[in-house]
Amino acid sequence: MNKNLRLLAVPTLALGMVAMAGAPAMADHANGSYTVDFQQLSGTTGTATFAMDIDDKTATVNLQVSGLGETFMDAPYPHVQHIHGGAQGTCPTMADDADGDGILSTTEGAAAYGGIQTTLGTSGDTSPAAGLNLELAGQGGNYSIERTFEMNAETLDAIEAGTAVVVIHGLDPATSSSEEAFNAPSDLEPSLPLGATSPALCGVVTASQMGEMPEGGADTGVAQSTSNNNMGMLALGGGLVLAAAVGGTYVVRRNAADNA
């Protein structure tokens, strides 16, 4: 009996792997350039700009943050930030302040912007698992995150569907709309104050004008590159996977350089 079950299980597993290997051919649906127009939440006075290019699964992000909380517990304030998605693709309003404490917690915002899909850390892991890794967080009130990495399918899907939202966390105690936010435990990590993890800046990922131009100008050189892509996919499915793997190696090397 057990042997038969194993025999059945192997083909199922193999099918799953084939499906995953086929995924890169579908991954260019989010190609383009994107920006974010940030809103200030819960008394935040800082600002940020965000530019992102996506080519197949490779995302190049340029995030510039200024004027957020500078220090936290006598150290540079760690600001974590993520691309959230899979929900309404909006930012929360004070109508979402369910407990009426005067600020929006990360949980209260989730109905609008969804869960973490990509972690926009300064280096290393970009998966949701790194979402609360303070070592990868922006440090202080002014910082930039400029990275190229392989974006996961969930985030690419959210960007295409218009539900991707960039959220930068960490309220400034000096401007927070609730002093209590720094005396209550965080809804994400109880060892931190609520205000330290609550969303400070929020904005929907939106296709920029520059991203739309190549599609409109498809009768120039762009059509050629598109058909080349399609030919590549048809003829060399395995080659595409290999290319993706090589791309991943490049990203890892780049990250290592960033750490140095």
Ligand SMILES: [Cu+2]
């Ligand atoms: Cu977040």
